[in-house]
Amino acid sequence: MPGKLMAFDLDGTLIFDQKISGESADAIREWQEAGNLAVCATGKSLASVRKAVEGYGIRFDYYVLYTGAVVADAEHRVLTSSTLPEGLVEDVVAKFADEPDVAVYGTTLDTADVQFSSNISGKSSEVLPHFEPMDPGEIPRHEFVGVPLWVDDERKIAGLQEFITSTYGDVVDCHRNQMFLDIVPSNCTKATGLVWLDEQHLKGRYLPYSIGDSWNDLPMHAWAKHSASFEYSPREVREATETVTTTAADYIRGILAEDAAGAADDVARPAPEASAPNA
The missing domain is CATH 3.30.1240.10 (Hypothetical Protein, Haloacid Dehalogenase-like Hydrolase; Chain: A; domain 2)
Structure with missing residues (x-):
């Protein structure tokens, strides 16, 4: 089973009232412990993201920041960036x-x-x-x-x-x-940052998922193989995603449960009988 990559929006997806719930933080860690990548995909800056996730025990594997204009690694080292024109x-x-x-x-x-x-x-x-x-x-x-x-x-x-x-x-x-x-x-969206990360850095090794609540997440959802928005998302966003979920933790754990059930089925399935040798 190939590894998975989930791109997480922050505000309105993980952050509410300037806080991240313990349930969301735990679910992200469970996702990573299962061998999957967690990517923060946000319009926030590098400085703002550091403050937003500080103290929750969350360590994203990569960051797509400034709505795709910057991609950084887990240590916040910038891998690629674009800036606005002078003037x-x-x-x-x-x-x-x-x-x-x-x-x-x-x-x-x-x-x-x-x-x-x-x-x-x-x-x-x-x-x-x-x-x-x-x-x-x-x-x-x-x-x-x-x-x-x-x-x-x-x-x-x-x-x-x-x-x-x-x-x-x-x-x-x-x-x-x-x-x-x-x-x-120009030409910066969450999707362009994720495409760069996937193609140039990860070499397409992960099945892409996305979760986000708002309009700026639409390109990210179009890029992902599987996508989720929320019951409170704008109608246009809900209609553009495969799944409408209640919380990020519910969406993560639902996927992990499906993976566990699939692995159990593989173990329980009997091995094919060996063919009789040729006379």
Whole structure:
């Protein structure tokens, strides 16, 4: 039986209220102990993922970060990366600095997550809870992988995504994750990062699975041989996956139970009788 690889989204899949349940952490370890790979596939930055999984005893085998723009190993060493074009971050930050109901962030390879501006008062985001302020004048000193926009008005998010795509679509991709828009380098999705990892690093040795709750997981689900979303996922996402599950732990343990039953059947099945020797 070939080994399996499961790509895990974080926010809304494993992380709720900025916490990962013990049940999910235990199930991921069980998955790995059975000889399978666990890959974190997220729009979060490397710095943000480190904070998010710290203290839960989870050690992913690989990380697909910044919605596919970066792939890293278990030690957080970057294996491949793409960055946003020079000048684009300054332009995006300037355009959205005064936009009502929008907070503008930045993600780099060499700093904590940063915030450039916020027109959202009295709230904090569970998706991007840790950040440091950065003056736009500092932008040229860093290489940016993503510009996340928190849009605190569901009526605006589709229009802003369309504006970003029409304005910068030749050099960026813009992915929606619930109330965030993630601006990343062109041709970067969770699927492109997973394809690179699978083909260039793992040489196609693992059967791919995916689990994720939102729109930015759709390319990942299309890549996977088997995929799962949740009962609370948007309808478009539920319809795109093979399975709709209740929790990540339930999905993992269901697959492991099927594997165990299949192995037991193989053991119980009698060996074929030897053919009689030729006279």
